[in-house]
Amino acid sequence: MKEYIGRIRSSCKTWELIYWWILRGLMIYAFIAGFFRVPFDISDPLQVGANFIAMFAWEIFMLFPEKSFLRYMPSLVQDVSIIMIFAGSFGGKFLNFYYDIRLWDSGMHLISGALCVLL
Secondary structure: HHHHHHHHHOOOHHHHHHHHHHHHHHEEEEEEHOOOOOOOHHHHHHHHHHHHHOOOHHHHOOOOOOOOHHHHHHOHHHHHHHHHHHHHHHHHHHHOHHOOOOOHHHHHHHHHHHHHHHO
């Protein structure tokens, strides 16, 4: 475990860890608040919770064996993907931007498609 934490610390900058945990903290807030919304819809906290787990993708890649190419992905992948996950889940579902902002969903698909091409 010590080697794993050291690998994470040496592969990313301190500001990235802070940035990731600020967005994760907001997702934890959205997860808890989702249980107290009226009218209650179980899909709200479940979607936020699933996307919260996806915010740890890069750290999970660091657990892979040395021969795996996923282990050598730059932390920039996490920087970009975490903001897309946050915008889709927190902004889109929790703040209801999918219904309030007409082009929110189309913009999200356009940006995420471009990011997949770059990846």
